[in-house]
Amino acid sequence: MLIQRIAAGVLYFVLFVLIFIYRGEIMPWLKDLDSSSWPIILLISVMLGMVPVIPFALVSSILGVKYGLWGGSGMSVIASSLAAIFAYWIFGQGGAGGGKQSSINRINTWNERIRNHTFFFVLIGRMLPFIPAVFINGYAGLFKIPFAPFLTATVIGKIPMMLVFAYVGVSVTSGSLYWVPLLLIYSGFLGVIYMIYKRLFSQTT
Template identity: 35%
Template sequence: MGKWLGTAFYILVFAAAYLYRDALSSWMSSQPPIGYMVMLATLLAMFPVMPYKLVIAALGYVYGAWWGGLICVIGSTLAGALFYAGAAYFFKAQAQRWLSGYPKLQRLSNWMEAHPFEAIVLYRLIPLFPQSVINLYAGVSSISFGIFMLASLIGKIPGVFVYAYLGTSLFKQPILAVSVLSVYLLILGISIWVYKRMNPFYKK
């Protein structure tokens, strides 16, 4: 019974977010209380009716890089925790069936379970898979909640604050904003190269 209620809740929230997406966008631009924005950031991380990088940049523009980034870190972390809990305790079988649509993830499962902390940090830092895939995989696997949360925080913080800074500075200091993004993308590219060199899956 619980899994059906959880599924119905997710569908209803997704539908509401999609139907009222324009109103949500206008409300967000009026700089509402931060607590409300944490809830909105959580919902938009769970139900991506728009690219989350745009959400981060918009919050950076409205609240500044520090507060905008912090709101998104908290919101996306809460969303990840809810996905983890749902996959671990309420709809594990459904999550496993859904994850079976990602064969590369299945082939990497042994490496991820042997090195859960490093794997989650890398997958947060390097978006090789949708974030919801990592959340669900961690929930249905043997990866502990503590490792999942700590690694998620470490992996997502650099990207979140870069995009929040871009939202703050893109129109005020476009050259600096583009320079910061270029350095971040260069580091990301190097990280992907190192990851592929270290991961046994890519050596086959």
């Protein structure tokens, strides 16, 4: 178990260092890759989604240019979801486990609340662009947040955001400004999800 934890930590550290060192060359290379090389593009996108070096919005925009709105957003959702799964596993190797109580009551209460409402906490977090994905993945892995609702909320929460990012990439390439209505729809969708969560959360507390 200790070896597995060390290996996971080393793997993540090496990946972070490599992407940080070659961050200036990765994006132009990804952009120049032929769209038929989708397995390589998917693998690179997954690795970029695992570490907080290059904003995934840029990756998703490139995928939108390469594969169009639906193909690009679909690959973005798959890549970012796989990145979340791998990061969840890596951080989970160093986690304390769900049964370990925190010495700080406030943190313990917060963790318990998230565990009881995992789906909506993760969903809202995924849909807020200012919350780093690595923070959600790391927290979920370290504190052993239930995996099934974590993954479900991750996939659902990433769909509108990846759709927006891919559409922005397509719009910038074509010179169109029609991405504005899509951003408004995304904001409305976020507002509806928040109101549903607020109502359900108030009923269970």
